[in-house]
Amino acid sequence: MNILVFLAGVSVGWAADKLYNSYVAKKPQVDEEKDIAVENVKKEKTKVEKESLTEKESLTEKESLEETHDDLSQLKGVGPKLSEALAAIGIYNFKQLSESPVDILLERLRETGGRFSRPVISAIMEQAKQAAEVT
Numbered sequence: 001m002n003i004l005v006f007l008a009g010v011s012v013g014w015a016a017d018k019l020y021n022s023y024v025a026k027k028p029q030v031d032e033e034k035d036i037a038v039e040n041v042k043k044e045k046t047k048v049e050k051e052s053l054t055e056k057e058s059l060t061e062k063e064s065l066e067e068t069h070d071d072l073s074q075l076k077g078v079g080p081k082l083s084e085a086l087a088a089i090g091i092y093n094f095k096q097l098s099e100s101p102v103d104i105l106l107e108r109l110r111e112t113g114g115r116f117s118r119p120v121i122s123a124i125m126e127q128a129k130q131a132a133e134v135t
Contacts, residue, residue, distance in 0.1 A: 046103065070094045075127045077120050085112040097128035 070093040073083050089108045091097050097105075102122055109116045 068093065070131070072097065072128075075124050075131065077124050077127075081114055082109070082116065082124075085109050085114050085116070088112050094128040094132040098125055098132050100125070 072078050072086055072094070086097065086109070089112065091100065102118065102125060106116060106118055106121050109121065
């Protein structure tokens with residue numbers, strides 16, 4: 001009799017474990033797969049934006065030879081470090097600054113060694129849009 005009770009307990013435990021693993025334990029894995037898919041989409045989007053920025057860069061480099069260089073330090077929040085960093089990545093006027101994608105611009109500015117924050121760069125880009133419309 002004790003053996004039958006033991007075997008029944010083992011069977012119930014095994015069945016409960018199978019049910020748990022098939023329903024509950026797989027859900028986080030699905031969420032992880034969704035997260036990975038979302039990350040891949042974001043990476044692809046960033047890659048496309050970088051490619052489009054590269055295409056814009058080639059155009060803006062040609063245009064920048066013909067266009068004047070604006071004094072970017074007139075914008076509130078643009079000091080000597082940010083002004084140098086913008087020049088290092090090839091942004092010389094308000095139009096170029098206002099047309100750049102924020103995430104890519106921020107990434108490229110950080111590659112120059114500065115610590116720039118997204119809210120500050122976004123505010124500066126808004127000012128650059130307004131200044132580009134005036135000029």
